[in-house]
Amino acid sequence: MEQNTPSSSAPIDEQAASDEHAASVDRAPIDEQAASALTGSGLRLALVDTSDDAAFTEWIRADFRGFHSPAPKEEVLTEARGYLRDRRTTAVYDDAIPSPTPVGTVNSWVAPLTVPGGARVDAWAISSVTVAPTHRRRGVARALLGSELRTAAAQGVPLAILTVSESVIYGRWGFGPATFASEWRIDTKRVRWAGPQTGGRLSFTDPESYRETGYRVLDAVMASRPGEIGLSPYLADRLIGPLKGTPDAERFRLVRYDSADGEPQGFVSYTVKGEDDFTRHKVEVEYLAAATDEALVALWRFLLELDLVAEVRAWTRGVDEPLPALVSDVRGARVTAVEDHLWVRILDLPAALEARGYERDGSLVLDVSDDLGLANGRYRLTVTDGVGRVEATEDAPDVILPVSTLGSVYLGHDLARGLALAGRITGDAAALDRLFRTAVPPRLSTWF
Numbered sequence: 001m002e003q004n005t006p007s008s009s010a011p012i013d014e015q016a017a018s019d020e021h022a023a024s025v026d027r028a029p030i031d032e033q034a035a036s037a038l039t040g041s042g043l044r045l046a047l048v049d050t051s052d053d054a055a056f057t058e059w060i061r062a063d064f065r066g067f068h069s070p071a072p073k074e075e076v077l078t079e080a081r082g083y084l085r086d087r088r089t090t091a092v093y094d095d096a097i098p099s100p101t102p103v104g105t106v107n108s109w110v111a112p113l114t115v116p117g118g119a120r121v122d123a124w125a126i127s128s129v130t131v132a133p134t135h136r137r138r139g140v141a142r143a144l145l146g147s148e149l150r151t152a153a154a155q156g157v158p159l160a161i162l163t164v165s166e167s168v169i170y171g172r173w174g175f176g177p178a179t180f181a182s183e184w185r186i187d188t189k190r191v192r193w194a195g196p197q198t199g200g201r202l203s204f205t206d207p208e209s210y211r212e213t214g215y216r217v218l219d220a221v222m223a224s225r226p227g228e229i230g231l232s233p234y235l236a237d238r239l240i241g242p243l244k245g246t247p248d249a250e251r252f253r254l255v256r257y258d259s260a261d262g263e264p265q266g267f268v269s270y271t272v273k274g275e276d277d278f279t280r281h282k283v284e285v286e287y288l289a290a291a292t293d294e295a296l297v298a299l300w301r302f303l304l305e306l307d308l309v310a311e312v313r314a315w316t317r318g319v320d321e322p323l324p325a326l327v328s329d330v331r332g333a334r335v336t337a338v339e340d341h342l343w344v345r346i347l348d349l350p351a352a353l354e355a356r357g358y359e360r361d362g363s364l365v366l367d368v369s370d371d372l373g374l375a376n377g378r379y380r381l382t383v384t385d386g387v388g389r390v391e392a393t394e395d396a397p398d399v400i401l402p403v404s405t406l407g408s409v410y411l412g413h414d415l416a417r418g419l420a421l422a423g424r425i426t427g428d429a430a431a432l433d434r435l436f437r438t439a440v441p442p443r444l445s446t447w448f
C-alpha cells in the first residue's frame with residue numbers, strides 16, 4: 001500500500017517529464033509516412049496550432065463528437081483550450097467536405113510513468129483518438145497511431161501508454177493491457193467498520209482552496225505505485241473537483257484527511273444521489289487519493305459510515321484494494337468488475353527494461369517481434385541486485401513473444417501464465433514471470 005508522504009513542494013507542472021522529452025512534443029515534425037497514406041485517401045494530416053482558438057475549437061468539437069459527448073458550450077471550450085493547449089494536437093481534415101471540423105483527432109504529451117522500483121520514466125501518453133463516424137474504417141486511426149508511435153520513438157521516448165474506450169482496438173499496434181482496475185459496490189447498511197482507528201482529522205474543503213495541497217497529495221500517490229502517471233493540472237483538477245459542464249457538478253463534495261500533526265495525506269471527492277427513500281442515498285466516489293495507509297483507512301471509513309446512505313460505489317481502484325479486510329462482512333463489499341486499464345507499448349526495449357527495477361535476480365533471453373519494427377530483436381536481460389542490464393544477443397531465446405505481451409508484463413502484473421496458455425509467450429514463461437512480476441500489482445487509478 002501507499003506510504004509516500006506529500007512533502008514535496010513542487011507545483012504539479014514541474015513534476016512532469018524530462019525537459020528533453022517534454023520539448024519533443026512541440027519540436028517533432030508531422031509524420032510523413034502517415035501524411036502520405038492519408039493523402040492517398042484524399043485526407044490531410046496536420047498539427048493543430050493550439051494558439052489559434054478557431055482551429056483548436058474545431059478540434060475540440062470533433063473530439064467531443066467522437067465520444068458521443070454533448071456539444072461543448074462556450075465555457076467548456078474555453079476551459080478545454082486552456083487545459084489542453086500544451087499537448088501535441090493532431091487532426092485529419094477532409095478538404096472536400098464543407099465542414100471545417102476535423103474528421104480525425106489525437107493528442108499526446110510526455111508523462112512520467114512510475115515503474116517497478118520507483119523510477120518515473122518518460123512515456124508518450126496518447127488520448128482523444130477519434131474518427132468521425134462518416135470516415136470510419138478507412139485507415140484513419142491506423143495512420144494516427146502509426147504517426148504517434150513513430151514520432152515518440154524518433155524522439156527517444158521509451159514507452160507509449162493509453163487508456164482505452166474498447167479493449168479490442170490497440171493490441172494491433174503493439175499495446176498490451178498492463179494494469180487492471182476494480183469497481184466496487186459496498187452495501188453500507190450491511191457492513192460494519194472492522195479496520196483500525198486513525199488519529200488525524202477529516203474536514204470538508206473546496207477545490208479552490210485545496211487545489212495546491214491536492215496537487216502535492218496526488219503527486220505522492222502517483223509516485224508511489226507502478227502504473228500511475230504524473231498528472232497535468234487538467235488531469236489533477238478533474239479529480240479534485242468538477243470541470244465545467246460536468247453533470248451533477250453541484251453535488252460534488254470534497255473531504256480532506258490530514259495527519260494528527262497537520263500533514264495533508266489524502267482526500268476524497270464524491271457525489272451523493274438521492275433515492276425515494278431518504279435513508280438510502282447512493283454515494284459515487286469520484287476519486288479517493290491516499291498518500292499513506294492511514295489516509296486510505298480514514299477515508300474509506302468516512303465513506304462507509306455516512307448516514308442516510310445505503311450504497312457506496314467506486315471505480316478504478318487497484319486489484320489489491322484492501323476493502324474486504326476493513327469491513328465486518330466481506331460479502332457486503334463486492335467487486336462488480338475488473339477491467340484492463342493502462343495499456344503499455346514498448347518503443348525502446350533496452351531503455352524500458354533498464355529503467356524499471358526487479359525483485360529477483362536472473363538472466364533471460366527475450367526474442368521480441370514487432371509488426372511496426374520499433375522494438376523487435378533478441379536481447380539478454382541480466383538482473384543483478386535488482387538492476388537490469390540489456391544487451392543484444394544471438395543466444396538461443398528463453399522466451400519468444402510479441403511486443404504487446406512484453407507491454408503487458410512490463411509493470412509487474414502476474415499475467416505471464418495466462419498469456420503463455422493463450423500462445424502469446426513461447427518458451428519459459430515461468431522464468432519471465434519470476435523476473436518481471438512484482439509483489440504489489442501495478443495500478444493506474446485515473447483515466448487519461
Ligand SMILES: CC(=O)SCCNC(=O)CCNC(=O)[C@H](O)C(C)(C)COP(=O)(O)OP(=O)(O)OC[C@H]1O[C@@H](n2cnc3c(N)ncnc32)[C@H](O)[C@@H]1OP(=O)(O)O
Nearest residue numbers: 127128129130131136137138139140141142162164165168
Ligand atoms: C486512447 C483513446 O483515445 S481510446 C478512444 C478510441 N476512440 C473511440 O472509441 C471513439 C469512437 N471510435 C472511433 O472514433 C473509431 O472507430 C476508432 C478511432 C476507434 C477507429 O478509427 P478507424 O479510422 O475507423 O480505424 P481504422 O480504419 O484505422 O482501423 C484500423 C484497424 O482497427 C480495427 N478497428 C478500428 N476500430 C475498431 C473497433 N472499435 N473495434 C474493433 N476493431 C476496430 C479496424 O477493423 C482495422 O482492423 P485491421 O487492422 O484488421 O484492418
